[in-house]
Amino acid sequence: MKEFIICFTENKWCSLDISNDDFIEDYNISIRNRYYTFQVSDLIREIKSKNFKTIPEIINIESFDKQFSQKGKDLLDFKKWHILKILRKEEIIDSHYRVTDLKDFLLKIKEFIIKLKEDSEVELKRFNEIELKINEIIYKTSFEGIKIDRDILDKKCIDLHRIIYEIKNEFQFSHNIFQPENFETQAHYLKKNSYKILVSIEKTVSLLRKSDVICEKFNKLNRLTKDLKTLMLLKSRLGGIDFVNPYFVGFGSITSRIIIKEPSLQNLRKENRNIIVPNDGKELFYIDYSQFEASILAHYSTDNELLKLINTNDVYSDIVAKIYNKEVNEDSRKEAKILFYRYLYGDTFENNLKFKKQVENYFNRFKELVKFKEDLKNESIENGYVSAQNGNIRKLDFNNENIWILSHFIQSKASYIFKKAIIETYQNVKKARLLIPLHDGALYEINIEDSEKIKLQIINVFVKTFKNECNLLTNPLAKEQEFYSN
Structure with missing residues (x-):
């Protein structure tokens, strides 16, 4: 299998053969190769436009960087990942670098990839045994798409606009808090009340929502704002077709959680999840670990x-x-x-x-x-x-x-067990298709015919995987849960 670094610019794909540094300015995608890219969504759209039935092996450079760099981000760093920013951070390019020579740019990315691989043998082993298999599963889901109910989507957007407006008004008139949607405002409130920041501002607000009324309102506003952004992105990208092809990052967080971006379907509140619907002849099945x-x-x-x-x-x-x-x-x-x-x-x-x-x-x-x-x-x-x-x-x-x-330590162990369960299900339960991985649960689309048998197979895989990794547990639990709110 040949390995290429590819990027899309000026309406064409350009590639660099990693083995010999051959540069092709107008490159044709082949399913027989492995591709490193920071434009995964564009690549999957290109593959769909060519009516390929399968997809090649894709490695998201963002995910690759997050795995191998092994560093968390600053709590107040909300900027998106960007390839030039990362190359500067690794001192492969300086602050004056501009992309004027495309081959040189791809060579810089090659240098970056090689540097990361050489830094950690244990991460390279995990990459080959776990992350490549996860990539295959999530990019297959992205390629095939997730079905959306447009009528429900339109109504949800209108309702969320109204609710968010009402919450902001309540903050302003009842609590004298302006721009409550800004994390800086929330951080100021936490600091003023002597709360310790845990992981991030957003996570801290969420963890305090049951013990602090203002944090409860911040958390609700954060969740609703995320939901609205997700739904609006769905509306803008539907284009008359009732499917979405989300952007997955297989190693999306420092603890290796799978993250779905653009749109962020994972973060939808239960009451807004009913925009996701099964295909004909299918039903949805949500499995969740208990006390994970x-x-x-x-x-x-x-x-x-x-x-x-x-x-x-x-x-x-x-x-x-x-x-x-x-x-x-x-x-x-x-x-x-x-x-x-x-x-x-x-x-x-x-x-x-x-x-x-x-x-x-x-x-x-x-x-x-x-x-x-x-x-x-x-x-x-x-x-x-x-x-x-x-x-x-x-x-x-x-x-x-x-x-x-x-x-x-615990979250990364959880991610590892969860990913192994997803891989085992993919390999052994052929009539189940992963739609959305959550923190400790997963939404599958399964055949209505034999659905109870398929559900039992998935549950058995999840339980067995957990038991194999944590054998001091006598009865680890994974069971069907409601994906929608009642």
């Missing part, structure tokens, strides 16, 4: 108390009873889950000292977990990175607190 991160944490910490809780009961229900002293229901479990994530992300609860003591007392009963967390922190600081054993290393930033060490 908590179970992974129990296994790797080997904490007997936590393992017993996970294997025989429900850790979130236990948190409801022991910390919140409430009746266990769907809402209180969500509140407990958020608390667990806040602990995972390194929140110290300094703004509420009484509650801080309650949380510390609860988690301190897990002796092995407390030791595991401290040992992982010390080991990571000594090494200068967090190791997740299956690649997905993250280098520490010694200018910051690195409170995310435990979170990265």
